[in-house]
Amino acid sequence: MxxxxxxxxxxxxxxxxxxxxxxxxxxxxxxxxxxxxxxxxxxxxxxxxxxxxxxxxxxxxxxxxxxxxxxxxxxxxxxxxxEGLPSVALANLVNLARRTNRILEVYTDDAYAVERTDRAAVEHAALLGVPFVPRDLLSLDGKVVRAQWVVPLAMKDELLSEANEDLTVSPATSPVMPDALFVSLTKPGxxxxxxxxxxxxxxxxxxxxxxxxxxxxxxxxxxxxxxxxxxxxxxxxxxxxxxxxxxxxxxxxxxxxxxxxxxxx
CATH class of the missing domain: 3.40.50.1000 (HAD superfamily/HAD-like)
Structure with missing residues (x-):
């Protein structure tokens, strides 16, 4: 075989x-x-x-x-x-993002939303190969499957120590944006x-x-x-x-x- x-x-x-x-x-x-x-x-x-x-x-x-x-x-x-992200978890993440002024991205299969206009958010849109168009995090049509923090790499320990409603937490980096940390949040399991x-x-x-x-x-x-x-x-x-x-x-x-x-x- x-x-x-x-x-x-x-x-x-x-x-x-x-x-x-x-x-x-x-x-x-x-x-x-x-x-x-x-x-x-x-x-x-x-x-x-x-x-x-x-x-x-x-x-x-x-x-x-x-x-x-x-x-x-x-x-x-x-x-x-x-697989969709639980709606309560999504609402909690959006509220936290707005309180802390961190970059949070929210995704369906074919679109994403980001509210902040920080340089890292703009650079990430370029990395993804899509136009940078800020929009309300809760404005997407269709099933939201993932949320993602985009933060300075130095925030890794702080961010990973937070409670995340029992979501699956997946940190990653990219050689294209070496100073950034991407923390993906998906449905449990x-x-x-x-x-x-x-x-x-x-x-x-x-x-x-x-x-x-x-x-x-x-x-x-x-x-x-x-x-x-x-x-x-x-x-x-x-x-x-x-x-x-x-x-x-x-x-x-x-x-x-x-x-x-x-x-x-």
């Missing part, structure tokens, strides 16, 4: 410094697809903007995981298996790990024949449920410890190494 599915994080795994993806990565993507391996973007980013384009280039008829598992979207049909499990089941691929490639704390859960966990050379300590294999730095095409490793397993 060959490896059936490779799940790929974005920031620090697919995308490196300056938002660059080494061309050698796309060569390896073509090789993996030709071998019949399903590829699944598995990211904290939303299912729109540049992340959707990355997903289409990886596998344009496949299920992909966005928003740390809250959005599972087929980028061809736009069918969704997404919803994570990259739960979404990887669901996508693998939809393809009939046992988890022991799945690879997860990542670099950060929010990848560790998914790395723990698959048979082949791979950490990038730039990975944080948690991801390195969770990994079975280690490859090169994102800027050196470490993901291409991982994809070519998948062809040998």
């Amino acid at each position: 060959t490896l059936g599915l490779v799940c790929i994080d974005v920031d620090g795994t697919l995308v490196g410094t300056g938002g660059v993806i080494p061309e050698v990565v796309w060569d390896a993507v073509s090789e993996a697809r030709a071998a019949g391996i399903h590829l699944c973007l598995t990211t904290g980013r939303p299912a729109f903007g540049v992340a959707r384009e990355y997903a289409r280039r990886l596998d344009d008829s496949a299920w992909h995981i966005f928003q740390n598992g809250a959005s599972i979207v087929n980028v061809s049909s736009l069918a969704s298996r997404s 919803v994570s990259k790990a739960s979404a990887v499990t669901a996508v693998a089941a939809s393809y009939g691929v046992p988890l022991e024949r799945v690879m997860m490639v990542g670099d950060a704390h929010n990848d560790v859960g998914a790395m723990g449920v698959v048979g082949h966990a791979v950490a990038m050379g730039n990975a944080d300590a948690d991801a390195r410890e969770a990994a079975r294999y280690h490859v090169g730095h994102v800027d050196a095409g470490g993901l291409a190494q991982a994809l070519r490793l998948a062809l040998t397993l």
Whole structure:
């Protein structure tokens, strides 16, 4: 039995410094697809903007995981298996954001809202590849699947120590915004790990024949449920410890190494 599915994080795994993806990565993507391996973007980013384009280039008829598992979207049909954020938890987060003047973003499968106009909010819209248009946090149509704090990296301990209504909390960073911390908040039990499990089941691929490639704390859960966990050379300590294999730095095409490793397993 060959490896059936490779799940790929974005920031620090697919995308490196300056938002660059080494061309050698796309060569390896073509090789993996030709071998019949399903590829699944598995990211904290939303299912729109540049992340959707990355997903289409990886596998344009496949299920992909966005928003740390809250959005599972087929980028061809736009069918969704997404999980909503509890309404009470959402209201509490919005109230806290307005009291503290922190940047909070609120997401559906295909849109997001942010009220603050701080530089980090503007920069994050550019990273996502969408226009920056501030709007009321409670103004979105459709099911809200995730909220996300965007704060200075120095606030990590403070933010992670807060009570979060039993939500799943997933901190992450990006080499494109190295001074920022992104803290994703999803429905209890919803994570990259739960979404990887669901996508693998939809393809009939046992988890022991799945690879997860990542670099950060929010990848560790998914790395723990698959048979082949791979950490990038730039990975944080948690991801390195969770990994079975280690490859090169994102800027050196470490993901291409991982994809070519998948062809040998």
